[in-house]
Amino acid sequence: MRTFILCLLLGYALSLALASEPDQAPVVKIATPYGGQSSKRIVDVQGSISDETLQQAYIVINGAANAFDISGGRFSHTVVLSPGENIIQIIAENKFGVGRDTLVIYSAVPARDVKVVMTWDTPTDIDLHVIDPSGEETYYSQKESKIGGQLDRDDTDGFGPEVFTLSNAIEGQYIVKTKYYGGHSGQTLVKITVILFGGTAKESQQDYFRLLTQSGEFAEVCSFSVKQ
Numbered sequence: 001m002r003t004f005i006l007c008l009l010l011g012y013a014l015s016l017a018l019a020s021e022p023d024q025a026p027v028v029k030i031a032t033p034y035g036g037q038s039s040k041r042i043v044d045v046q047g048s049i050s051d052e053t054l055q056q057a058y059i060v061i062n063g064a065a066n067a068f069d070i071s072g073g074r075f076s077h078t079v080v081l082s083p084g085e086n087i088i089q090i091i092a093e094n095k096f097g098v099g100r101d102t103l104v105i106y107s108a109v110p111a112r113d114v115k116v117v118m119t120w121d122t123p124t125d126i127d128l129h130v131i132d133p134s135g136e137e138t139y140y141s142q143k144e145s146k147i148g149g150q151l152d153r154d155d156t157d158g159f160g161p162e163v164f165t166l167s168n169a170i171e172g173q174y175i176v177k178t179k180y181y182g183g184h185s186g187q188t189l190v191k192i193t194v195i196l197f198g199g200t201a202k203e204s205q206q207d208y209f210r211l212l213t214q215s216g217e218f219a220e221v222c223s224f225s226v227k228q
Helices: 002-020
Strands: 028-032 036-038 042-049 056-061 064-069 074-080 084-094 097-107 114-120 125-131 162-166 172-182 188-196 204-212 218-226
Touching: 028 084, 042 084, 042 097, 056 074, 064 114, 074 084, 114 125, 114 172, 125 162, 172 188, 172 204, 188 218, 204 218
Parallel strands: 028 097, 036 097
Antiparallel strands: 028 042, 042 074, 056 064, 056 084, 084 097, 114 162, 114 188, 125 172, 172 218, 188 204
16 A cells, blocks of 8 residues: 555656646747837846746847846846847747747947947856057946946846947057956856947957956957047
């Protein structure tokens, strides 16, 4: 009799475990923003993913992908919009397949001469530093420079983006550095995207990468020149 009861209990526990596991590709739903037009440069993309066991998803903004953490089937990720149309996708994958949802939003914000975007692949605090031709450095504790440079946000819990923008760039060389400020995720791959004169006939874009291996490391990733 005990054996029979034990088998029943084990069968019940197994059925509960199987019922809790998803049996289909994750369903991704973006709840906000709603699309259309925005006068904001920075927005939070929020929504749900049906597979609550997933811990990571991907966001693709105008073709550039970046991983980020999720919890309990919910996500919230801050993005910096580019002037004009922005196509944003949230993508999640489990063993049954891939789910995604897409948002199209038009950002009615002024174009910038310089845009530097930094993302990275671990839940660590990585800081963006940009030194302009005058020698002034813009970073988390000095978010605005005398020539008009701005650090839009300081991401302290991982993945980014951190974005530096400058409306009326002065000519000369700009240096981009990154600092592994803190965290315990070991080595981190940093990606820097430099966009010059976005939305104009002079637009150019270049990606740079740097591997950081330990907390406290401070390294130059790239430099670029601006000519008006």
